[in-house]
Amino acid sequence: MEVPGGPAAPEPGEIRALKQCLLRRNKSREQHGVAASCLKELRNKACDILAIDKSLAPVTLVLAEDGTIVDDDDYFLCLPANTKFVVLAGNEKWTHNSDGGTAWITQESFDRDETDSGAGLKWKNVARQLKEDLSSIILLSEEELQMLIDVPCSELAQELSQSHVAVQGLQNTLQQVLDQREEARQSRQLLELYLRALEKEGGILSKQQESRADLGDESDAVDTGIRESSSEVTPASQILLALKEKPAPELSLSSQDLELVAKEDPKALAVALNWDLKKTEAVQQACNQELRLRLQQVQSLRSLRSISARTSSLPGDMENPKRTRRDPM
Numbered sequence: 001m002e003v004p005g006g007p008a009a010p011e012p013g014e015i016r017a018l019k020q021c022l023l024r025r026n027k028s029r030e031q032h033g034v035a036a037s038c039l040k041e042l043r044n045k046a047c048d049i050l051a052i053d054k055s056l057a058p059v060t061l062v063l064a065e066d067g068t069i070v071d072d073d074d075y076f077l078c079l080p081a082n083t084k085f086v087v088l089a090g091n092e093k094w095t096h097n098s099d100g101g102t103a104w105i106t107q108e109s110f111d112r113d114e115t116d117s118g119a120g121l122k123w124k125n126v127a128r129q130l131k132e133d134l135s136s137i138i139l140l141s142e143e144e145l146q147m148l149i150d151v152p153c154s155e156l157a158q159e160l161s162q163s164h165v166a167v168q169g170l171q172n173t174l175q176q177v178l179d180q181r182e183e184a185r186q187s188r189q190l191l192e193l194y195l196r197a198l199e200k201e202g203g204i205l206s207k208q209q210e211s212r213a214d215l216g217d218e219s220d221a222v223d224t225g226i227r228e229s230s231s232e233v234t235p236a237s238q239i240l241l242a243l244k245e246k247p248a249p250e251l252s253l254s255s256q257d258l259e260l261v262a263k264e265d266p267k268a269l270a271v272a273l274n275w276d277l278k279k280t281e282a283v284q285q286a287c288n289q290e291l292r293l294r295l296q297q298v299q300s301l302r303s304l305r306s307i308s309a310r311t312s313s314l315p316g317d318m319e320n321p322k323r324t325r326r327d328p329m
Contacts, residue, residue: 016037016038017037018035018037019035019036019076019077019079019081020033020034020035021033021034021035021036021081021083022034022064022082022083022084022085023045023046023049023050023086023087024050024064024087025050025052026086026092026094031084032049033082034046034049038073038076039061039072039073042061042085043059043061046059046061046085047087050087052087052089053089056089056090058090059089060087060089060092061085061086062086062088062094063084064084067094122147123147123148123151124159126140126148127148127151127156127159127160128159131159131161137173137174138177142181145174145177146178148171148174149171149175149178153167153168153171156171201274239261240272240273242257243273248286249283249287250283250287250289250290258288258291258294261283261284261287262284262291266280266281266284
């Protein structure tokens with residue numbers, strides 16, 4: 001007995017390719033693989049394999065994915081291989097099954113459906129991406145990394161089909177990647193602040209040099225006879241450079257430069273060097289000591305020269321006392 005409602009069988013001599021299909025009854029997980037060239041042949045095989053009484057007409061084939069009724073032979077031929085069908089007999093109604101669907105549904109359609117269903121399922125899409133290619137960690141955003149870190153270990157292990165220990169190690173690795181990105185961001189921010197400070201310091205030094213040049217021009221044009229105070233005199237740029245770069249700048253400066261540094265106002269010098277006041281006063285004290293040492297050396301040298309000069313200016317008889325002795329005879 002043939003099942004009514006299907007298209008006619010192929011004409012004699014007409015050859016049609018067989019299409020692989022998966023069949024199951026409604027609300028059943030057991031599937032059977034068959035091959036048929038048309039819907040009529042597929043219905044007949046379904047009744048035989050699934051033990052459906054052909055008297056329970058009509059026998060309807062629907063897509064397991066969404067319950068779409070397939071009653072057009074041309075549409076059947078357009079379906080890909082291994083499409084899943086649910087066979088309904090009589091007045092049965094299609095009901096969704098958790099494992100329903102077709103083998104040809106792409107991963108992208110799953111991702112799109114789950115994303116549309118709510119933001120809470122977004123981490124599953126990221127986990128699947130990570131499961132396919134572990135190196136995609138470097139492509140994940142910080143939000144996605146934090147999302148996987150916050151997922152309970154048991155749920156992530158179930159999604160990745162991994163043990164709890166392996167997933168815990170994975171989450172630790174994700175945390176390290178997130179920390180490294182945060183450290184890199186902070187390093188960039190510190191570098192930007194450092195470069196801004198250098199630019200600001202360079203601007204201060206250039207303004208001070210311009211101010212000193214202006215003061216020098218004014219003092220050359222009009223000599224008032226009044227000596228400027230030490231706070232109004234700023235050491236030359238080469239002195240500032242030596243104070244900054246030399247480990248012992250007092251040994252590299254001339255006595256005149258040492259005198260300028262020693263007489264400079266500590267606060268003004270600290271601003272010029274961009275130092276704190278304590279460090280500036282320590283450098284000034286070292287310059288003072290070096291300057292006093294050099295002055296002592298100069299005074300000692302002058303004293304030696306003075307003694308030498310007095311010795312050379314004594315009378316000739318005093319210079320050779322043996323000549324004053326007379327012969328007693």
